[in-house]
Amino acid sequence: MFSKLALKNVKRSLRDYSVYFLTLTFGVCIFYVFNSMDAQYVMEALKGGNNIARIIIQLIDVISVFVSVVLAFLILYANSFMVRRRKKELGTYLLLGMGTGAISGLLFLETLLIGLLSLGVGLALGVFLSQFISVFTASLFAISIPEFHFVFSPRALGKTVLYFGVIFLVVMCFNSLSVSRCKLLDLLQAGRRNQELKVKNLGVSAVLFVVGAVLLGIAYAMLLTRGILLVDTLFFVMLALGTAGTLLFFLSLSGFLLRVCQANKKLYYKGLNMFILRQFNARINSTYVSMTVICLMLLLAIGITACSIGLNNTVSQLTSAQAPYDVSLSANRYDPETGEELPVDIPAALKEAGFDPAVQLSRSAEVELWQGQLCVPEWDESLVEHVLPLSSYNGLRSLEGLEPITLEPSTYLWVVGVEDEWMTRLLTDTPSLVANHHTLTAGGDPIHAVLSIGYSASPENYLIIPDEVLEGAGDWDTSKMYHNITYYCANYRTDVPKEETEALLQSVISDYYRSVLGEDAGSTSFNTKLNIYMETMGTKILVLFLGIYLGIIFLLTSAAVLALQQLSQAADNQERYAVLTRLGVEEKMRDRSVYVQVFLSFFLPLFLAVIHAVVGMTAANAAIAQVGKLDAAASSAVTAVFILVVYGAYFLATCWGSRRIVRGR
Amino acid sequence: MEPILTVTHLQKYYGARSSVTRAIDDLSFSVQPGEFVGIMGASGSGKTTLLNCIATIDRPTAGHIIVDGADITAMKNKALSKFRREQLGFVFQDCNLLDTLTAFENIALALTILKTPVKEIEPRVKETARLLEIEDCLSRYPYQLSGGQRQRVAAARAIITRPALVLADEPTGALDSKASRLLLDRFEALNREQQATILMVTHDAFTASYCHRILFIKDGRPFTELIRGEDSRKDFFARIIQVVTLLGGDDRDVL
Numbered sequence: 001m002f003s004k005l006a007l008k009n010v011k012r013s014l015r016d017y018s019v020y021f022l023t024l025t026f027g028v029c030i031f032y033v034f035n036s037m038d039a040q041y042v043m044e045a046l047k048g049g050n051n052i053a054r055i056i057i058q059l060i061d062v063i064s065v066f067v068s069v070v071l072a073f074l075i076l077y078a079n080s081f082m083v084r085r086r087k088k089e090l091g092t093y094l095l096l097g098m099g100t101g102a103i104s105g106l107l108f109l110e111t112l113l114i115g116l117l118s119l120g121v122g123l124a125l126g127v128f129l130s131q132f133i134s135v136f137t138a139s140l141f142a143i144s145i146p147e148f149h150f151v152f153s154p155r156a157l158g159k160t161v162l163y164f165g166v167i168f169l170v171v172m173c174f175n176s177l178s179v180s181r182c183k184l185l186d187l188l189q190a191g192r193r194n195q196e197l198k199v200k201n202l203g204v205s206a207v208l209f210v211v212g213a214v215l216l217g218i219a220y221a222m223l224l225t226r227g228i229l230l231v232d233t234l235f236f237v238m239l240a241l242g243t244a245g246t247l248l249f250f251l252s253l254s255g256f257l258l259r260v261c262q263a264n265k266k267l268y269y270k271g272l273n274m275f276i277l278r279q280f281n282a283r284i285n286s287t288y289v290s291m292t293v294i295c296l297m298l299l300l301a302i303g304i305t306a307c308s309i310g311l312n313n314t315v316s317q318l319t320s321a322q323a324p325y326d327v328s329l330s331a332n333r334y335d336p337e338t339g340e341e342l343p344v345d346i347p348a349a350l351k352e353a354g355f356d357p358a359v360q361l362s363r364s365a366e367v368e369l370w371q372g373q374l375c376v377p378e379w380d381e382s383l384v385e386h387v388l389p390l391s392s393y394n395g396l397r398s399l400e401g402l403e404p405i406t407l408e409p410s411t412y413l414w415v416v417g418v419e420d421e422w423m424t425r426l427l428t429d430t431p432s433l434v435a436n437h438h439t440l441t442a443g444g445d446p447i448h449a450v451l452s453i454g455y456s457a458s459p460e461n462y463l464i465i466p467d468e469v470l471e472g473a474g475d476w477d478t479s480k481m482y483h484n485i486t487y488y489c490a491n492y493r494t495d496v497p498k499e500e501t502e503a504l505l506q507s508v509i510s511d512y513y514r515s516v517l518g519e520d521a522g523s524t525s526f527n528t529k530l531n532i533y534m535e536t537m538g539t540k541i542l543v544l545f546l547g548i549y550l551g552i553i554f555l556l557t558s559a560a561v562l563a564l565q566q567l568s569q570a571a572d573n574q575e576r577y578a579v580l581t582r583l584g585v586e587e588k589m590r591d592r593s594v595y596v597q598v599f600l601s602f603f604l605p606l607f608l609a610v611i612h613a614v615v616g617m618t619a620a621n622a623a624i625a626q627v628g629k630l631d632a633a634a635s636s637a638v639t640a641v642f643i644l645v646v647y648g649a650y651f652l653a654t655c656w657g658s659r660r661i662v663r664g665r
Numbered sequence: 666m667e668p669i670l671t672v673t674h675l676q677k678y679y680g681a682r683s684s685v686t687r688a689i690d691d692l693s694f695s696v697q698p699g700e701f702v703g704i705m706g707a708s709g710s711g712k713t714t715l716l717n718c719i720a721t722i723d724r725p726t727a728g729h730i731i732v733d734g735a736d737i738t739a740m741k742n743k744a745l746s747k748f749r750r751e752q753l754g755f756v757f758q759d760c761n762l763l764d765t766l767t768a769f770e771n772i773a774l775a776l777t778i779l780k781t782p783v784k785e786i787e788p789r790v791k792e793t794a795r796l797l798e799i800e801d802c803l804s805r806y807p808y809q810l811s812g813g814q815r816q817r818v819a820a821a822r823a824i825i826t827r828p829a830l831v832l833a834d835e836p837t838g839a840l841d842s843k844a845s846r847l848l849l850d851r852f853e854a855l856n857r858e859q860q861a862t863i864l865m866v867t868h869d870a871f872t873a874s875y876c877h878r879i880l881f882i883k884d885g886r887p888f889t890e891l892i893r894g895e896d897s898r899k900d901f902f903a904r905i906i907q908v909v910t911l912l913g914g915d916d917r918d919v920l
Contacts (some may be wrong), residue, residue: 270777271778582749583755583775586746
């Protein structure tokens with residue numbers, strides 16, 4: 001009998017609170033999908049190169065803890081909402097002589113059943129979905145999958161079951177506690193209790209609205225002028241201002257709207273407008289806090305998703321620019337006692353270690369990077385820049401398959417990677433420069449290209465000068481020039497797979513490190529295109545997946561909370577709508593009023609969050625522009641689709657659910 | 666004169682075939698325009714069911730209800746909504762005001778649903794409020810009003826659309842005697858000054874004594890009919906008590 005009752009209740013709950021069940025299922029599904037990353041093909045491919053695969057899995061583990069906390073709160077919230085709605089029913093059980101223990105048991109059994117059901121459905125959905133994700137990520141890496149291979153992660157399964165098991169256990173305890181603390185009278189009269197109606201002065205609302213708008217304006221201005229990366233006391237002041245502004249906005253918005261509409265009698269006294277606005281205004285008193293939280297959560301969801309997608313595009317654009325050659329080695333060596341610089345011979349060191357450059361490489365270039373203080377007599381100023389002798393630059397050009405350039409004696413040429421204020425001035429004025437006592441004039445057009453000798457991520461500017469200018473340079477005090485690093489850039493042989501050459505190089509690299517520096521002090525670096533590629537792709541996956549993971553969870557949580565609130569309000573409004581029906585309001589008109597109310601509560605937070613996000617992303621763009629351009633259009637489009645799908649689904653479900661409740665079916 | 670409401674052979678059964686409850690079992694009567702008619706009966710006699718059928722909240726099993734020449738038992742849902750908002754006004758025991766709207770807006774809502782031009786709304790609400798003596802509480806919310814005031818606001822909402830028929834279901838049920846008297850005074854005034862046709866269901870003899878005519882129902886059938894005629898309210902009240910006693914069971918509620 002007992003289990004039959006529980007089963008019946010669960011069946012009814014599934015129908016009445018399908019939003020709750022759907023949210024649970026989605027939560028489980030997403031949790032599994034992201035935790036099952038370790039079982040995907042891509043991870044196998046990534047494991048070869050470096051430890052990025054481990055980092056991805058570790059980060060997902062850490063974030064999953066955070067996500068499970070968010071989900072736990074969501075589930076607790078949804079559950080307490082359901083118990084509140086069922087107070088009268090629980091009161092009836094008590095009245096019939098059921099003990100609180102038995103009722104707790106009943107709720108326990110119900111939660112267990114719903115938990116098991118959503119866990120089962122969610123996991124099934126998750127396993128199904130992870131097949132697609134696996135194929136998708138493999139395609140990102142251009143990894144060909146020989147045949148369909150079922151992806152399944154027992155580790156993720158165990159983890160999902162464990163985490164959600166704990167969450168449901170907490171929910172069960174919470175239920176028992178709330179039932180045992182309830183008084184029978186309160187339970188039975190739960191439906192009859194009047195809602196506390198606090199009506200604020202409308203004039204106050206208007207003032208609050210203006211104050212809120214001003215606070216937001218200040219926060220926006222601060223963000224745009226200061227940038228997003230400067231984290232200090234003022235940054236938190238800015239966050240506080242933004243939050244307070246948002247709070248005031250929602251607190252006063254309905255009153256403000258009401259005031260504006262009341263001034264326009266034609267609008268106010270039209271159909272159910274008066275009723276809708278009053279409803280909205282009456283409710284905002286109890287919902288403005290949650291609306292603020294939801295707005296901020298949506299902001300996080302939008303921001304994280306958009307930034308991760310945008311960054312991801314930026315990162316992949318960078319790969320080829322960042323690593324134009326198959327391999328780049330660098331070294332600088334100096335006497336540990338005198339600090340005097342010593343020459344390095346990278347090809348010889350490689351040969352000594354067992355990797356013969358003459359055999360394994362198709363083309364190579366030795367590059368001497370200098371650092372020089374250049375005087376600009378015309379301006380009476382000086383600047384410090386990277387300097388490359390022409391021969392080194394031509395060596396790099398030949399690696400990229402470009403024709404060598406020539407430079408007249410006593411002229412210079414700029415290779416411009418980033419056009420900052422200085423560069424613009426230098427390019428327009430074309431002043432003569434003094435380097436190592438030689439006066440050089442501008443020769444030839446500047447070349448706009450990103451030169452990535454040591455695979456640096458940020459583009460830089462280089463001054464190309466004739467080799468002879470550097471003769472005798474090296475002592476900073478006399479020449480204002482010093483030799484920075486020797487690079488050795490090369491392309492692998494083309495007749496052997498690059499992976500083989502790379503493996504050979506990797507196997508001897510520690511020997512090379514030893515031989516290149518010998519007994520002296522110094523530093524050396526080694527980077528290959530394949531390595532960079534793996535790292536970039538790993539970062540790409542990391543950024544993309546973590547961003548989408550968090551974005552979806554935040555979006556899901558906010559949408560679910562809104563949906564539950566709206567459904568509970570629809571139930572509260574049932575009587576008001578019954579009155580309207582008696583007054584002769586048609587079903588169509590009534591439905592419209594329901595939709596408008598759901599629409600307002602869903603899209604007002606979204607609206608403000610989007611404005612926040614636009615401002616925030618403008619600021620973020622300014623910060624990211626240092627690395628590369630954030631692809632705003634593409635990331636916005638993808639984010640918009642994301643939001644439309646998840647948020648829109650909840651919106652529609654809530655509209656239908658509310659309509660059904662109001663119609664009393 | 667053409668009757669405003671005609672009920673013929675009305676029947677309303679509840680339940681399945683095996684256990685039928687006859688809430689209304691063959692009831693016929695008619696109401697003339699401008700009449701103030703009361704319907705009395707013990708609990709379970711079918712008076713609320715009757716009112717619900719006329720209010721189109723419930724559908725009768727058989728029979729016809731004709732309001733202002735239109736048979737409402739044959740109407741579709743959409744037509745019913747139109748009929749309700751144009752021809753009927755309701756006053757219920759629990760007054761059914763919308764708690765989020767002010768008294769003024771509650772009354773005005775009945776007009777906005779009818780798509781009344783904006784210019785007319787304010788003067789009409791004020792005029793109706795004057796009639797019901799609630800002018801000074803128009804800007805308040807229902808929870809700030811007394812029970813009697815709320816009931817009069819509900820009455821104002823019911824008559825502002827100038828309906829063919831005002832239906833009142835136990836309007837004094839939740840009021841003390843002073844508030845009841847005030848409300849009924851206003852009902853009388855409405856009936857007298859605006860020629861509003863009022864059909865009021867009650868089980869309270871005092872409330873009923875304000876009516877011109879009272880139909881008594883027992884077990885879903887007409888029991889008897891009292892017409893006030895030239896009687897004073899006190900005499901009419903005494904006659905009502907006699908019938909109530911005869912009906913039995915309900916006399917405890919009188920005092």
